[in-house]
Amino acid sequence: MGKLLRVINREQCIGCYSCMFACSRVWFKAITVEKAALRVKNYAGIEGAFSIRPCYGCADPDCARACPTAALTRRPGGGVNLDPAKCTHCGACVAACIPEALQWDHERKLPIVCHQCGVCVQFCPNDVIAMADIPQETR
Amino acid sequence: MPVFKMLDIDLTTGRSHVTDVSDRFDRDLGGTAVATALLLVTPADLDPYAPEAPIIFATGPFSAVYPVATKTVALFRSPLTGNLGESHAGGRLAMAMYGAGFHVIRVSGASPFPCYVTIEEDQVVIHRAHSLWGSSALAAERILRDHEPSSYKRSIVRIGPAGERRSPIAAATVDSARHFGRLGLGGVMGSKNLKALVISGGRYWPIVETGKYNAFYKKIYDAVVKSPAMKKYHDLGTSMNVMPLSRINGLPTRNFAQGFFEGAEEISGETFATRHLTQHLACGHCQTGCIHMATLRERFHPEHHQFKTFKISYDHELIYALGSNLSISSAEEVLRLLLLIEKQGWDAISIGVTLAWAIDAFQAGHLSPAHTDGLVLNFGDAATCEKVLQRIARGHNEFYRDLERGVAFCSQKYGGKECAIAFGGNEAPGYMTGLYAYLGYATGVRHSHLDSAGYAIDQKALTEPKPDEVLTADLYQEAVWRTTLTSLVLCLFARNIYTADVVLEGLDALGITGWDDARLLAAARRAHARKLQYKERCGFRFDDLALPGKLARVVSGAGQVDPARFARQVAAYRDLARADAPAAAPEGPTPPAAGPR
Numbered sequence: 001m002g003k004l005l006r007v008i009n010r011e012q013c014i015g016c017y018s019c020m021f022a023c024s025r026v027w028f029k030a031i032t033v034e035k036a037a038l039r040v041k042n043y044a045g046i047e048g049a050f051s052i053r054p055c056y057g058c059a060d061p062d063c064a065r066a067c068p069t070a071a072l073t074r075r076p077g078g079g080v081n082l083d084p085a086k087c088t089h090c091g092a093c094v095a096a097c098i099p100e101a102l103q104w105d106h107e108r109k110l111p112i113v114c115h116q117c118g119v120c121v122q123f124c125p126n127d128v129i130a131m132a133d134i135p136q137e138t139r
Numbered sequence: 140m141p142v143f144k145m146l147d148i149d150l151t152t153g154r155s156h157v158t159d160v161s162d163r164f165d166r167d168l169g170g171t172a173v174a175t176a177l178l179l180v181t182p183a184d185l186d187p188y189a190p191e192a193p194i195i196f197a198t199g200p201f202s203a204v205y206p207v208a209t210k211t212v213a214l215f216r217s218p219l220t221g222n223l224g225e226s227h228a229g230g231r232l233a234m235a236m237y238g239a240g241f242h243v244i245r246v247s248g249a250s251p252f253p254c255y256v257t258i259e260e261d262q263v264v265i266h267r268a269h270s271l272w273g274s275s276a277l278a279a280e281r282i283l284r285d286h287e288p289s290s291y292k293r294s295i296v297r298i299g300p301a302g303e304r305r306s307p308i309a310a311a312t313v314d315s316a317r318h319f320g321r322l323g324l325g326g327v328m329g330s331k332n333l334k335a336l337v338i339s340g341g342r343y344w345p346i347v348e349t350g351k352y353n354a355f356y357k358k359i360y361d362a363v364v365k366s367p368a369m370k371k372y373h374d375l376g377t378s379m380n381v382m383p384l385s386r387i388n389g390l391p392t393r394n395f396a397q398g399f400f401e402g403a404e405e406i407s408g409e410t411f412a413t414r415h416l417t418q419h420l421a422c423g424h425c426q427t428g429c430i431h432m433a434t435l436r437e438r439f440h441p442e443h444h445q446f447k448t449f450k451i452s453y454d455h456e457l458i459y460a461l462g463s464n465l466s467i468s469s470a471e472e473v474l475r476l477l478l479l480i481e482k483q484g485w486d487a488i489s490i491g492v493t494l495a496w497a498i499d500a501f502q503a504g505h506l507s508p509a510h511t512d513g514l515v516l517n518f519g520d521a522a523t524c525e526k527v528l529q530r531i532a533r534g535h536n537e538f539y540r541d542l543e544r545g546v547a548f549c550s551q552k553y554g555g556k557e558c559a560i561a562f563g564g565n566e567a568p569g570y571m572t573g574l575y576a577y578l579g580y581a582t583g584v585r586h587s588h589l590d591s592a593g594y595a596i597d598q599k600a601l602t603e604p605k606p607d608e609v610l611t612a613d614l615y616q617e618a619v620w621r622t623t624l625t626s627l628v629l630c631l632f633a634r635n636i637y638t639a640d641v642v643l644e645g646l647d648a649l650g651i652t653g654w655d656d657a658r659l660l661a662a663a664r665r666a667h668a669r670k671l672q673y674k675e676r677c678g679f680r681f682d683d684l685a686l687p688g689k690l691a692r693v694v695s696g697a698g699q700v701d702p703a704r705f706a707r708q709v710a711a712y713r714d715l716a717r718a719d720a721p722a723a724a725p726e727g728p729t730p731p732a733a734g735p736r
Binding site for chain 2: 011014015016017018021024025029030031032033034035042104106107123125126
């Protein structure tokens with residue numbers, strides 16, 4: 001049973017984006033938050049509430065179902081794989097992801113697929129996210 | 140070496156253009172040093188509110204790239220002091236400027252209509268914003284976040300009504316509860332009819348040497364998160380200073396009448412944390428989360444159980460300025476005042492010190508109920524302080540309109556100069572630890588406790604006494620070193636993590652080569668000397684610096700401060716600065732050849 005990324009303490013998020021920097025750094029060798037396969041959304045004003053949107057590793061991913069060319073395919077263990085050669089850059093996958101976890105790479109015009117590697121977890125200072133054992137039937 | 144670009148925006152013509160300024164970063168390192176060199180080429184006699192007077196926002200080579208390099212410096216001519224305006228703010232601004240692809244944004248001109256500017260990479264648009272004019276600094280952000288959606292992380296810099304009124308103590312607010320607080324950037328933005336800047340983009344630097352970069356990053360990350368280096372800031376925050384300072388007679392109380400505040404415990408970091416701390420927030424790419432957000436819940440209907448709740452940030456300076464220095468010993472009352480200040484967009488220290496002066500001057504007979512239109516000003520009277528702030532916001536009469544011009548102006552006009560606690564025209568920060576705190580405020584290029592941390596010298600000297608000349612030299616050296624940190628542009632809370640060796644390692648991991656200790660020092664000395672050159676060009680003179688009269692009588696943490704001793708050490712500092720003045724040469728010495736670009 002593979003582990004999947006989960007938000008375990010949303011209220012402990014301070015909005016540092018360290019997780020997003022880590023993801024971009026490791027998978028794209030890029031110093032940015034904009035290549036990350038998860039998103040920390042912040043709300044207007046000084047309310048300071050954050051909402052973390054990681055890929056949930058769906059067993060039957062809506063994003064893959066929305067893909068007209070099968071560029072996104074179901075990944076064993078949860079989530080999706082991307083075949084960039086098949087992608088027509090239509091963005092239907094991103095639109096299909098209700099939590100808006102699936103991010104769009106504006107530079108390459110491709111979805112940014114989460115590999116469930118957990119590097120974001122390693123760079124979260126406040127235990128907001130974790131790699132969790134998720135039983136198959138609850139995915 | 141990475142490429143550094145500057146975006147120029149002329150609000151008068153509506154035009155913008157981009158310049159490669161990599162050579163400037165190669166020569167001067169970045170941030171405050173680069174911005175100072177740019178400010179120096181502006182005409183000497185520009186009024187701070189002249190359209191041609193630029194606002195220069197600058198970041199550095201570490202900005203958005205390493206943890207806690209979260210600040211942006213803003214340079215301008217200060218409408219408060221008439222010389223160098225330099226203020227630093229966190230939030231997401233440095234990250235957003237990096238994403239937009241600019242390490243410098245220079246805004247000049249004045250818009251013929253109220254406007255805000257969006258910058259998304261190379262797309263610069265000046266928008267009409269009559270409907271935003273008059274909105275609070277908090278409302279402006281809410282509205283713009285809705286109105287200007289972006290795929291990228293944004294940063295919003297905006298002013299409140301105080302800036303629109305061109306108050307020289309108006310701040311520019313950045314994102315959630317961060318500010319370019321000091322020296323009047325808000326007024327300068329107001330003079331340009333510029334309500335806000337919205338900045339975003341998806342540009343980035345690729346990692347050049349993965350192993351080197353990642354190893355260095357991890358080292359800094361561990362120091363920030365796992366070592367004690369930042370513990371103070373993500374625990375109680377700077378407000379943990381309140382009680383210890385009071386215990387050593389170092390907490391300004393009732394307009395610096397004494398350093399012990401009998402109500403310190405009620406407004407201490409511990410009390411705020413217990414009763415009101417709701418959440419910590421972080422600046423973009425800082426894992427510390429030092430922004431302390433308090434919640435205040437209030438019943439607003441006398442008969443019904445109807446409540447309102449607001450969140451507001453606090454720290455030591457705010458607690459001092461609206462708490463002990465006004466003799467207000469209620470955390471709730473401090474928070475209520477802060478909310479008003481946050482909405483109007485004043486610098487909290489400056490408006491707080493000006494309120495304290497007004498009370499002092501009222502009690503000394505310089506002000507009367509005729510000035511205040513009936514209000515009786517007393518220390519400890521938060522309700523009246525709230526009314527005073529509301530009257531300033533409404534421009535109730537000439538006296539209230541004057542109050543938002545700062546304490547130097549008011550004391551010049553109404554009297555009570557000896558109780559006007561300002562240094563170089565800037566209202567004093569919240570440490571009355573002794574001579575070196577005051578000396579730091581006076582001699583610091585931005586008249587801030589952060590210029591040279593004199594308060595730390597005072598406290599160290601209590602246990603390790605040294606001759607004044609040695610301590611003044613220490614103060615000067617600290618001011619110069621901090622110029623390196625603010626060129627990078629780091630949050631100074633991380634100053635103990637980013638030592639010179641660490642800085643050099645970090646530069647190397649980015650492929651920025653050719654730097655060593657000597658060159659870092661030379662660049663810092665050059666930038667520091669240039670700041671003083673700019674200040675003196677605007678009329679600043681070390682010899683004009685004086686200890687506010689009241690402070691000569693008050694016993695500080697390190698005892699009474701003799702004005703003659705203060706003057707001697709100002710002169711000693713001046714001489715140290717003069718010895719470095721040649722370093723300010725127009726373009727500075729030619730640096731050794733840098734590594735490959």
